[in-house]
Amino acid sequence: MSPYRLRGKTVLSFSGGRTSAYMLRQVLDHNDDLSALLVLFANTGKEHPATLEFVRECAERWAVPITWLEYRDDEQGFAVVDFDTCSRDGEPFEAVIRKRKYLPNPVTRFCTVELKIRTMHRYLKSIGWTNDEGEWDQMVGIRADEQRRVSKIRKRGTSTETPKEHMLMPLADAGVSVHQLGAFWAAQPFDLMLSTVNGRTLEGNCDLCFLKPLNQVYSIIASDRSRGDWWARQERSTESTGQFAGDGARFRKDRPSYQQMMDYAEIQFDLFAEADEAIDCFCGD
Secondary structure (H helix, E strand, O other): OOOOOOOOOOOEEOOOOOOHHHHHHHHHOOOOOOOOOEEEEEEOOOOOOHHHHHHHHHHHHHOOOOOEEEOHHHHHHHHEOOOOOOOOOOOOHHHHHHHOOEEEEEEOOOHHHHHHHHHHHHHHHHHHOOOOOOOOEEOOOOOOOOOHHHHHHHHEEOOOOEEEOEEEOHHOOOOOOHHHHHHHHOOOOOOOOOOOOEEEEOOOOOOOOOOOOOHHHHHHHHHHHHHHHHHHHHHHHHHHHOOHHHHHHHOOOOOOOHHHHHHHHHHHOOOOOOOOOOOOOOOOO
């Protein structure tokens, strides 16, 4: 059976990138009955505007409903939004930081857990998926050439939130690589309007995510210094409380702060020419 065939109730986690959009297109093409499919997009408020446009365009061009969700620090824990009402200045992300009173980092990545995974599951609970005895699948857009991520999810098997949710990686099962994705999008009448380097969308997901390589983050700041404002403000705000010196007051203790990177960019100081690798994350592409 095709890995894109639905086995029953299925959540498709749509990150807003080319990979998850390709997965969605394949699912649409391989199923006549889509009544069991639920497509969810969790907006952190720090997505690039082009990502939001792309999510909307996929829904409109492919005639598929995509439910937009955002984290909320209230009893419900989420809000259903859309292109017009979604956050665009990091409001959900900032709300999580205020609640935790310290910043996420490569070891404690509560941003992904709260803003995406738990926000989606709170929504599923609100529509009854977690309250009955049934189980369901979640499809995530992880390619065959992302071996570390594939191995980690295969070993786990089910969601970190509930054993009722079975994790599926149809792209990995189908042997899809970044080269196939590139060929697919080159043939489409529309695309995500963000550049790629070696198959990686540099400004995809949270624009200056601390899991991205240092030289990548710095190059974005160097092209538009204001892009670092929000990130620098979160570090200043957390440092000012005095509660969390060191790790808790910085997104990364092993690299310059966002304010320092902005300052370097202002004097055009190319301190970060050395390449490093991104850290894997659930957010996907």
